[in-house]
Amino acid sequence: MSHVDGRTLTGSIVVDTDVAVVGSGPAGSAFARVLAQAGARVVVLEAGPWVHPEAFELPSFRAMAATYRGLGGTMALGRTATPLVQGRMVGGSSPINGAICWRMPRDVHDAWLAEDPALVEQLSWEALEQATDEIEARWNVQPTDPAVAGRKNALMAIGAEALGIEHRPIRRNVEGCVGLGRCLQGCPHGAKLSADRTLLQDATEHGATVYSSAEATHIGTHRGRATHVEARTPAGGRLTVRARHAVVVAASAVQSPALLLRSGLHHGPVGHGFQGHPGVALSGRFPEPVNPWHGATQGHEVIGLRHEGLKFEVLSYDLTLIAARMSGVGASLAHQVHDAAHWATWGAAVKSGTRGRVRVVLGKTWVTWSPSPQDIRQYRRALRWMGEMMLAAGADHVSPGVRGVAPQLGDVHALRALERDGPSAPSAYRSVMTHLFGTCRMGSDPARAVVRPDFRHHTVEGLYVVDSSVFPTNLGVNPQVSIAAVATLAGRSALAGAR
Amino acid sequence: MSDRDALVDAMLPCHLAGVRAPSAAQRADFWSRFEAVAPLTLRFGFGLAVLLIVRVMPWVGGWGRPWRRLGPEAHDALLLRCAALPGLADLVEVARLVTCFLVFDDADAQHAFHEQAR
Numbered sequence: 001m002s003h004v005d006g007r008t009l010t011g012s013i014v015v016d017t018d019v020a021v022v023g024s025g026p027a028g029s030a031f032a033r034v035l036a037q038a039g040a041r042v043v044v045l046e047a048g049p050w051v052h053p054e055a056f057e058l059p060s061f062r063a064m065a066a067t068y069r070g071l072g073g074t075m076a077l078g079r080t081a082t083p084l085v086q087g088r089m090v091g092g093s094s095p096i097n098g099a100i101c102w103r104m105p106r107d108v109h110d111a112w113l114a115e116d117p118a119l120v121e122q123l124s125w126e127a128l129e130q131a132t133d134e135i136e137a138r139w140n141v142q143p144t145d146p147a148v149a150g151r152k153n154a155l156m157a158i159g160a161e162a163l164g165i166e167h168r169p170i171r172r173n174v175e176g177c178v179g180l181g182r183c184l185q186g187c188p189h190g191a192k193l194s195a196d197r198t199l200l201q202d203a204t205e206h207g208a209t210v211y212s213s214a215e216a217t218h219i220g221t222h223r224g225r226a227t228h229v230e231a232r233t234p235a236g237g238r239l240t241v242r243a244r245h246a247v248v249v250a251a252s253a254v255q256s257p258a259l260l261l262r263s264g265l266h267h268g269p270v271g272h273g274f275q276g277h278p279g280v281a282l283s284g285r286f287p288e289p290v291n292p293w294h295g296a297t298q299g300h301e302v303i304g305l306r307h308e309g310l311k312f313e314v315l316s317y318d319l320t321l322i323a324a325r326m327s328g329v330g331a332s333l334a335h336q337v338h339d340a341a342h343w344a345t346w347g348a349a350v351k352s353g354t355r356g357r358v359r360v361v362l363g364k365t366w367v368t369w370s371p372s373p374q375d376i377r378q379y380r381r382a383l384r385w386m387g388e389m390m391l392a393a394g395a396d397h398v399s400p401g402v403r404g405v406a407p408q409l410g411d412v413h414a415l416r417a418l419e420r421d422g423p424s425a426p427s428a429y430r431s432v433m434t435h436l437f438g439t440c441r442m443g444s445d446p447a448r449a450v451v452r453p454d455f456r457h458h459t460v461e462g463l464y465v466v467d468s469s470v471f472p473t474n475l476g477v478n479p480q481v482s483i484a485a486v487a488t489l490a491g492r493s494a495l496a497g498a499r
Numbered sequence: 500m501s502d503r504d505a506l507v508d509a510m511l512p513c514h515l516a517g518v519r520a521p522s523a524a525q526r527a528d529f530w531s532r533f534e535a536v537a538p539l540t541l542r543f544g545f546g547l548a549v550l551l552i553v554r555v556m557p558w559v560g561g562w563g564r565p566w567r568r569l570g571p572e573a574h575d576a577l578l579l580r581c582a583a584l585p586g587l588a589d590l591v592e593v594a595r596l597v598t599c600f601l602v603f604d605d606a607d608a609q610h611a612f613h614e615q616a617r
Contacts, residue, residue, distance in 0.1 A: 058609055061529075061600040065536040073538050293613055319518075319612060320603040323511070324596045329582055330575035333595070334515035341616035403588065 002204035003050060006213030009237035017043040017209075019494075020229045020243040021250060022216040022259065025092020026480045027467035027487035028250035029199035030135070034491025036206035043241050044200070044208060045231050047215035047255075048089035056095075056186030060320035063185035067096050074254070076356060076433060078370030080426035082278060085434050086252060090212050091196030093252075094480055095186050098298035099172040100313065101141045102477035103132050104485070105306075112472050118444035118453045119472075122493050123486070131485040138202075139173035139193045141481070148179030150295015152344045153314050155286070157300055159389030160312075166304030170313065172296070173480075181316050183297035199484065214239050219247055219263040219463065226463035246462050246494060250487065253436035253469040257358045258365040260440065260450070260465075267459045268450040273438035274356035274369055275474040277349040278431045280379045281315055283325065284390035284398040285408075289341040292316045302389070309351035309476060310382050312389075316345065325430075327399060327407045346390065348382030349434070350375060351476030358439050369433070371426045379429050384419035388412050403428040435479050440469035454497065455490040466490040502553045503530070503545070505566060509574035510598040517615060519608040521601060529601045545597045548590035552581055 019035050021028045024046040036042045049066070057063050064072045069088035076082040087093035109128065113119050144153065149169065160167035177191040190197065204210060214231040221227060226247035231239040249256045257271040293316065302312035316322075319340065326336040356369025371379075387398040387409060397410040404423045409415055423429075442465075443449030446458040451470055457463035466487045468479055475482060500508075504526060513520035521529065534542065553566045556577055562569055569577070581587040603609055 058606040059600075059604045061532075061604050065532065070538045071536065071541065073541055075540070289616070291613070291616070293609075318603065319609050320599045323603065324599040326595075329578035329591060329595065330509055331512060331515055331571070332575070332579075333510065334512045337511065337516035337518060340612075 002209055004209065004211045005050070006211055006233035006237065006239070007049070007235060009214070009233045009239060010235045012238045012240070014240045014242065015043055016242045016244070017041045018243065018245045019043070019248060020045065020241040021248045022229060023092065023250035023252065023255070023467065024090045024196065024200055024210060025087070025250065025252065025467065026094050026195045026199070026484040028092070028248070029195040029203065030484040030487035031248055031250060031466050031491040032203040032208050033199045034488055034495065036203040036208040038495050040245070042203060042208035044203070044210045045214050045216050045229060045241065046090050046210060046212045048087070048212065050090040050196070050210070050212040051095070051186065053186065053188050053190035056182070056188045058182060058185060058318055060185065060318050067186060076367040076369035078356065078368055080370070082369060082371070083432045084254065084276070084367065084436065085432055086254065086436070090210060091194045091200065094194035095192065095196060096184055097480065098183050098313070099174050099192050100298055100301070100478040101136065101139065101171045101173050101481045102479070104128060104475060104482040105477060108473065108475050115472065116443045116453070119442065121453050122455070122489050123453070127489055128485060131488040132481060134488065135481050135484045138198050139481070140175045141171050141173050143169040143171050144296050144299035145177070148177050148296050149299040150179055150181070151290050152292050152295055152316055153299035155290065155344055155393045156302065156312070156314050156346060156389065159393030160302045160304070162392035163389055165302055165389070167300065167302045170299050170301045177296060179295045181293050181295055181297050182318070184317060195484065211239060216251065216259055217262065219249070219259060219265065221460055224459070225461040243462070245498060246464055248464045248466055250465070250467040252467060253439045254358055254365060254367055256465055256467055256469040257439040258360050261360040265457070265460060267457070268446060269441060269448060270450045271358040271439050272355070273441055274358055274367060274436070275352065275354070275438040276369070276433040277435040277474060277476070278352050278371060278375060278433045279347050279349045280382055280429055280431050281325070281345055281347040282383050282386040282390070282398055282400050283343050283345045284387070284395035285339070286342050286344060286395050290344045291341050292322065292344055293318065305385065306476060309378060310385070311349045311477060312382070312386055313347050313349070314344070315347040325401065327401065344390070346386045348386060350378045350382065351474060352378070355438065371431065373424065376424055376426060376429070379431065380419045380422045384415045387415040401430050435474065437468045437471040437474045437479070440465040441472055442470040443472065454493045456497070464490060464494060502566070503549045506549050506553050506594055507598045507601055509571070509578060510594055511602055512571065513602060518602060518612055519605070521605065525605060526601065529604050533597070533600070541593065541597070544590060544593040548594040551587065551590060552578070552594065556581060
C-alpha cells in the first residue's frame with residue numbers, strides 16, 4: 001500500500017520501517033526516493049492532505065483553506081507582522097508554488113564553503129551540480145513557453161528591455177502547461193511536476209508508504225538514538241512509526257525546528273537563524289487589457305539586480321487576491337475591480353540578511369522576525385525599479401501599496417522619491433515572506449550547527465535533518481530545486497553511512 | 500442582514516464592480532467554512548472590524564445614525580475615514596480581504612467576469 005489517508009485512522013497504530021521521513025515536500029520526497037530506490041523500507045509522514053489535481057479549486061479561499069498552512073496567514077511577528085507562505089499538503093509547498101526553478105547560485109555555494117570548508121564532503125560543487133541535473137531532468141525544467149506566457153509576462157520583458165536590465169523567461173517544472181494561471185492554487189491539469197507527482201511517486205513505486213493527514217508530534221529517542229516518530233490524525237488516531245535505521249526531518253524551516261524542540265532535542269542553535277526572502281509587490285495599470293488571469297502564473301523574471309539582492313517576478317492570482325491587494329474601499333474598490341483586466345502585478349524577492357527565530361511556547365510554534373532598515377531600503381528600491389520598468393512598458397500609472405505614499409504614481413521622479421524618501425516604518429509596507437531557511441543549520445562546529453556536514457544530528461544518532469532549515473543562509477533565488485538536490489545528496493550520504 | 504454581510508456589501512458593491520453578487524445560500528456556506536477554517540487571528544480581526552466599523556464608527560465618527568440608516572455614499576465616506584485612521588486602517592484591510600474571499604468564492608462568477616472583461 002503506497003498511501004494511507006490519515007483521516008481514516010483512529011485508535012493506536014504502530015508501523016515498523018527502516019526509515020521514517022517527516023515531511024513530503026521536495027526535501028522529504030527526494031530523500032525518500034533515494035532510500036526507497038536503494039531498497040530501504042520508507043514511511044513518509046505528511047501533516048497535510050493529499051490533494052489531487054482535479055480537486056484544485058480556483059477561488060483563493062477554497063484553495064488556500066485546503067492546501068496552505070494557516071490559510072496563508074501564518075505570521076512572523078516583530079516590528080510588523082509578516083505573513084509566511086507555506087503549503088500544508090502532500091508535496092509540501094511544491095504543488096502550490098509558482099513552479100519557478102533555479103540552480104543554487106555558485107556565489108552562495110562558495111560562501112557556504114568559505115565559512116565552513118567541511119561542508120565540501122557532502123556539498124562539493126560537482127556533486128551538487130550532478131544532483132541538480134537529475135532533479136531538473138525529472139522535473140522537466142524548461143524556460144516558459146512564450147505561447148503560454150500571456151501579456152502579463154510579456155510586459156515585464158518589455159519593461160526590463162527598455163531599461164537595459166537583464167531578464168529572461170522563468171525556468172519552470174511543468175509539462176503540458178496551457179497557461180491557466182493557477183499555479184498558486186494548484187494546477188487542475190496536473191501540469192506542474194511538483195514533488196508529489198515526481199519524486200514521491202518514484203519513492204512509492206519502490207515501496208515507500210505515505211501517510212497523509214498524519215502530523216508528526218514527537219521524535220522518540222532511546223539511549224541517544226532516534227527510534228520512532230509519533231503522529232496524530234484528525235480523527236484522533238495515534239500513529240507510531242518505529243524506524244530501525246533513521247528518522248529524517250524534512251518539515252520546513254518552521255516545522256522542523258519546532259518538532260525537534262517539542263521532542264526535547266534542544267542541541268545547538270535549533271530554531272535560531274531563521275531567514276527568508278521577504279517580498280513586496282507593485283501593480284500597474286495599462287491602457288490595453290492585460291487579463292492577468294491568463295497565462296503562466298509566473299513566467300518571466302528580472303535577474304539583473306540579483307547581485308544587489310533583488311529579484312523580480314511576474315505575479316498573478318485569482319480575482320480574490322487581485323482585488324484584496326487594491327487600495328480602494330466601497331465604490332472606489334468596485335471601480336478598481338471593474339478595471340482589473342488592465343492591471344499587472346510584479347513582485348520582488350529580497351535576499352535579506354536579517355535573521356529571526358522559531359520557538360515553541362506553551363506548545364505553540366512562534367516565529368519572530370523583523371525587517372531591518374536595510375530590508376526597508378531594499379523594499380523601496382525594489383518598488384522603484386519595478387515601477388520604472390512598468391512605466392517603460394507602457395503603464396499609465398503604478399500602485400506601490402505603501403501606506404503614506406500616494407496610491408498612484410505616474411512618473412519616474414515620484415518613484416525615485418519613493419526610494420529616496422519613502423517611509424522607514426515596516427508597517428508601511430505590505431510584505432510577504434516566502435522561501436524559509438536556516439533554523440537547523442548544518443556545519444562542523446556543534447556549537448553553531450544542529451546537524452553535521454553529512455546531515456546527521458550532532459548529538460542524536462540516527463537522526464537527520466535534510467530540508468532548507470539546514471541551509472546556512474538563504475539563497476536569493478527560488479529554492480525548490482536546491483532543496484531537492486541537497487536532500488538527494490543527504491540520502492546518498494545516509495546510504496553510504498549505512499554500508 | 501447581518502453586520503458582517505452589511506460590511507461586505509459596502510466594502511465591495513458588486514453591481515459597480517461588474518461581479519455577480521453572492522446569493523444568500525452562498526454567503527451562508529462561506530461563513531460556515533470561514534468559521535471552521537480561518538485562523539483565529541483572521542476571525543478575531545474581522546470580528547473586530549465589523550464591530551468598530553459597522554457598530555461604533557457611525558456614532559463616534561459623527562454620522563449620528565446606525566449603519567443601516569446610512570446610504571451607500573455615507574458608507575463609502577465612513578470606510579474612507581476608517582482607512583485613513585491608524586489602527587483602523589489595518590482592520591479595513593482585513594475586512595477587504597475577507598470581503599474578497601466571499602465575493603470571489605464562486606469559480607463560475609470569476610469565469611463570467613473574465614469573459615465580460617475581454
